[in-house]
Amino acid sequence: MVAASKNELACVYAALILSDDGAPVTADKITAIAEAAGVSLDAFYPTLFAKACESVDIEQVITQMSSATPSAGGGGGGGAGGAADGGAAAPAAEEKEPEPEEEEEEAEFDLFD
Numbered sequence: 001m002v003a004a005s006k007n008e009l010a011c012v013y014a015a016l017i018l019s020d021d022g023a024p025v026t027a028d029k030i031t032a033i034a035e036a037a038g039v040s041l042d043a044f045y046p047t048l049f050a051k052a053c054e055s056v057d058i059e060q061v062i063t064q065m066s067s068a069t070p071s072a073g074g075g076g077g078g079g080a081g082g083a084a085d086g087g088a089a090a091p092a093a094e095e096k097e098p099e100p101e102e103e104e105e106e107a108e109f110d111l112f113d
Helices: 003-021 027-036 044-054 058-086 089-096 098-106
Strands: none
Touching: 003 027, 003 044, 003 058, 027 044
């Protein structure tokens, strides 16, 4: 895993833990949780996340995201129904598939020869 991603994930998890516990999200507490988990963070990450969390109600964000999940699933179903009714979308997708084959023929080599 990339170090930046590891730092970000550790800070996010620490902020979630603090929020769930009802504690304020501070740089010192994020650092303490990361160290307890055996993660060493770049110095600026805890401060960055603590500042970002000052103006955000983490529990409200989680609630909003969890309540938005069913509507996201319904949107996918609507798109599938529209494609079945339209009928023209399926041939367009089939026409795009042969193009990579033509490019392979132009390369004048085969992996199995």
